[in-house]
Amino acid sequence: EAQVTQNPRYLITVTGKKLTVTCSQNMNHEYMSWYRQDPGLGLRQIYYSMNVEVTDKGDVPEGYKVSRKEKRNFPLILESPSPNQTSLYFCASSLSLLAPTGRFGEAFFGQGTRLTVV
Amino acid sequence: GQSLEQPSEVTAVEGAIVQINCTYQTSGFYGLSWYQQHDGGAPTFLSYNALDGLEETGRFSSFLSRSDSYGYLLLQELQMKDSASYFCAVSNSGAGSYQLTFGKGTKLSVIP
Numbered sequence: 001e002a003q004v005t006q007n008p009r010y011l012i013t014v015t016g017k018k019l020t021v022t023c024s025q026n027m028n029h030e031y032m033s034w035y036r037q038d039p040g041l042g043l044r045q046i047y048y049s050m051n052v053e054v055t056d057k058g059d060v061p062e063g064y065k066v067s068r069k070e071k072r073n074f075p076l077i078l079e080s081p082s083p084n085q086t087s088l089y090f091c092a093s094s095l096s097l098l099a100p101t102g103r104f105g106e107a108f109f110g111q112g113t114r115l116t117v118v
Numbered sequence: 119g120q121s122l123e124q125p126s127e128v129t130a131v132e133g134a135i136v137q138i139n140c141t142y143q144t145s146g147f148y149g150l151s152w153y154q155q156h157d158g159g160a161p162t163f164l165s166y167n168a169l170d171g172l173e174e175t176g177r178f179s180s181f182l183s184r185s186d187s188y189g190y191l192l193l194q195e196l197q198m199k200d201s202a203s204y205f206c207a208v209s210n211s212g213a214g215s216y217q218l219t220f221g222k223g224t225k226l227s228v229i230p
Contacts, residue, residue, distance in 0.1 A: 092161075
């Protein structure tokens, strides 16, 4: 079954304690990205990756890191979490922009990770 | 940068038709997508338009006018299960970057 898997689904942590949210996809997609979703603000892109070892900042990258050592995995790292990073996080993957028309716009999302930083 | 505008809330009656509009400003535009998200769930892909015109998928249709930077999602024969948030998203590229940027979403409430 084609899917994007995020872990953990729920996480409560304390300010300053490093954490990693994992994301894995089994569709051989080139493009992967992380979004955070906050009430009234929609989905905002944090970081994205166009392929292995190629990452770039999205609209709200401050306080986050990512890596793309393998095509299937795209972990999100919070080196020193703060309460303003409390949010619902989604990982997504899609074919590259150069794929047949429409496929880039068709993103598959993970189940989400609800993070609370106290 | 990119910006997308869509209504924050829409209410419609079961069995009726509803249209959710989306206007956008972006450079390097490739296409407009629509996603559905139920409370507590993940966004799921509904449709994509790269060219002007209407795309139909069952009860859902999506329209794009590139010259007007405008699109809409049309939901027909509304059902209670269509109550959800709907997001438009633009695919764009520029200066070697490729992004899928989402609007803030429209909360659709279907009432009996």
